[in-house]
Amino acid sequence: MDNKAQLKLQALLDGELPEREANEVAQWVAQDREAAALMEELRNTREALAGFDAEVRLPESREFFWSKVERGIQRLDHPAPKPARESYLTLLRRFLVPASAVATVLIAGLMLNRQPGSSGGTAAAEMETALADSGAFTYRDFSAGTTLVWLSYPADKEAAKSDEADTFE
Amino acid sequence: MRAKLISAHGLLWLSIALVLVPGGQLRAQAADMKFQAFLLWGTDNAKPPAGKTYQPVAAEIRNKLKQLPIKWTNWFEVNRKDFAVTQREVCEVAISEKCHVKVRKLGDSDLEVSLIGKGKEVMKRRQSLPQGEMLVLGGNAPNSTAWLVVLKRTD
Numbered sequence: 001m002d003n004k005a006q007l008k009l010q011a012l013l014d015g016e017l018p019e020r021e022a023n024e025v026a027q028w029v030a031q032d033r034e035a036a037a038l039m040e041e042l043r044n045t046r047e048a049l050a051g052f053d054a055e056v057r058l059p060e061s062r063e064f065f066w067s068k069v070e071r072g073i074q075r076l077d078h079p080a081p082k083p084a085r086e087s088y089l090t091l092l093r094r095f096l097v098p099a100s101a102v103a104t105v106l107i108a109g110l111m112l113n114r115q116p117g118s119s120g121g122t123a124a125a126e127m128e129t130a131l132a133d134s135g136a137f138t139y140r141d142f143s144a145g146t147t148l149v150w151l152s153y154p155a156d157k158e159a160a161k162s163d164e165a166d167t168f169e
Numbered sequence: 170m171r172a173k174l175i176s177a178h179g180l181l182w183l184s185i186a187l188v189l190v191p192g193g194q195l196r197a198q199a200a201d202m203k204f205q206a207f208l209l210w211g212t213d214n215a216k217p218p219a220g221k222t223y224q225p226v227a228a229e230i231r232n233k234l235k236q237l238p239i240k241w242t243n244w245f246e247v248n249r250k251d252f253a254v255t256q257r258e259v260c261e262v263a264i265s266e267k268c269h270v271k272v273r274k275l276g277d278s279d280l281e282v283s284l285i286g287k288g289k290e291v292m293k294r295r296q297s298l299p300q301g302e303m304l305v306l307g308g309n310a311p312n313s314t315a316w317l318v319v320l321k322r323t324d
Contacts, residue, residue: 136292139237139238141233141236141237143236144233144236144237144303145299145301145302145303146233146236146237146302146303146304146305147296147298147302147303147304147305148237148238148239148305148307149292149294149304149305149306149307150239150307150308151284151291151292151306151307151308152308152309153286153291153292153308
């Protein structure tokens with residue numbers, strides 16, 4: 001039996017032959033033992049496979065599935081456009097906003113944390129701005145928070161003329 | 170939309186600046202400085218000179234004077250003045266007939282002090298004087314005694 005005859009038997013089993021040809025093939029099977037044996041074997045095989053042939057169902061409709069495939073192909077054909085280049089103003093603003101925030105926090109910190117007693121390095125720097133008394137000395141007691149400025153005023157000669165408690169009184 | 174966002178940013182920073190900057194300036198300038206000025210007489214004698222009714226100096230000031238490198242053991246209060254100094258004003262206080270003190274507020278706790286004795290400026294000094302601290306000006310007086318002008322910041 002050649003391959004073409006075997007295919008005719010398979011087509012008869014699958015119901016794919018026209019009526020007239022199906023009758024001819026059926027008569028041939030009835031008369032030919034080899035054909036009948038092959039037909040029986042094909043029928044048994046199909047029944048056996050039918051029990052194991054798991055039915056696969058798509059979770060979506062066929063039309064929707066293929067439309068997804070089509071959209072995927074279109075995406076590949078037309079890649080997404082690149083984002084427009086940012087302007088210098090945007091870049092500058094992106095830098096200035098956090099920089100100004102940091103500067104504000106620093107300035108606020110400096111202003112709020114300035115100690116009431118701190119000199120700030122300006123006018124408070126301890127200094128004698130005018131001393132007629134060149135013999136004066138200054139002593140600072142940091143623990144007591146006391147500054148002593150000892151003057152040679154009044155001059156000893158002048159003091160000698162005064163009463164002891166009369167120097168400044 | 171973008172313009173609204175930018176203006177919102179601007180308003181936010183402007184309001185922060187308006188709150189912080191004047192607040193700090195006001196904080197620095199608003200308060201007056203309050204002082205007590207004392208004229209003291211120092212001696213090793215236990216009593217004030219004859220005919221004078223000076224009282225011993227307050228314990229707080231005496232204890233601070235003990236920590237200074239001055240030798241006298243007893244200090245008597247000749248006179249005392251309370252006064253306050255506002256920003257940019259010069260306050261002149263007569264502690265006695267011969268002794269005046271001029272104080273000018275320069276900043277938070279910064280001040281300029283001038284000592285005037287018998288009408289002449291003896292000393293002018295700029296320094297920081299936080300609350301509770303003292304500036305002591307002094308000199309020798311006849312018969313191994315001393316005079317002190319104590320400027321104490323009370324507020």
